[in-house]
Amino acid sequence: xxxxxxEEVDAEEVGKECKGxxxxxxxxxxxxxxxxxxxxxxVEPKGHTPLHSHEWEHEVFVLEGKGMVLGEGGEEKLxxxxxxxxxxxxxxxxxxxxxxxxxxxCLIPYLD
Amino acid sequence: xxxxxxEEVDAEEVGKECKGxxxxxxxxxxxxxxxxxxxxxxVEPKGHTPLHSHEWEHEVFVLEGKGMVLGEGGEEKLxxxxxxxxxxxxxxxxxxxxxxxxxxxCLIPYLD
Numbered sequence: 205x206x207x208x209x210x211e212e213v214d215a216e217e218v219g220k221e222c223k224g225x226x227x228x229x230x231x232x233x234x235x236x237x238x239x240x241x242x243x244x245x246x247v248e249p250k251g252h253t254p255l256h257s258h259e260w261e262h263e264v265f266v267l268e269g270k271g272m273v274l275g276e277g278g279e280e281k282l283x284x285x286x287x288x289x290x291x292x293x294x295x296x297x298x299x300x301x302x303x304x305x306x307x308x309x310c311l312i313p314y315l316d
Numbered sequence: 317x318x319x320x321x322x323e324e325v326d327a328e329e330v331g332k333e334c335k336g337x338x339x340x341x342x343x344x345x346x347x348x349x350x351x352x353x354x355x356x357x358x359v360e361p362k363g364h365t366p367l368h369s370h371e372w373e374h375e376v377f378v379l380e381g382k383g384m385v386l387g388e389g390g391e392e393k394l395x396x397x398x399x400x401x402x403x404x405x406x407x408x409x410x411x412x413x414x415x416x417x418x419x420x421x422c423l424i425p426y427l428d
Binding site: 206207211235236240267275280285313 | 325347379
């Protein structure tokens, strides 16, 4: 097994149509995870991810902060303990709508 | 997309060699998750999961409490923000070693 605390993992700025977003890759192929990856996102106040879609789905768990997720059916507010399943190919965007950091886990499959 | 708060999902007691353990199935095949499932475990003080192994790996994120995870290489202490990758077929066990609930997310692949 392998154990780390998330604070030991470097946060990398995410550029490309994101604003105020950083990512930590917590569990990846590099340590033997063949099926899916665990990432942590921090979104600063007024920050957001791009409005985009892709083949891989998201499984999200909100750890702290307040935000909004936009999907093809409309918006949903986000708070601690919220769980979001974003299906494959659905257009989506995450936004921080609060005054504190929005932090969530976002897991994705390795498709191949 | 589908959003719920974890508190809206019923916690089911886990029997079978577990002590003081409940599970919430947060994201599953039933809502379209084809590749992996998100579950939340609550382990009561002095509670534990069985010492066992299986083909599916675990990706774990500790949300609250204090505990211990035993793997084939020995024990690791657990606290909030800890991340554990438990590989396929490694014998393992989770224990609550604190005075409060130990709560963690544990994700598993759908193997087929």
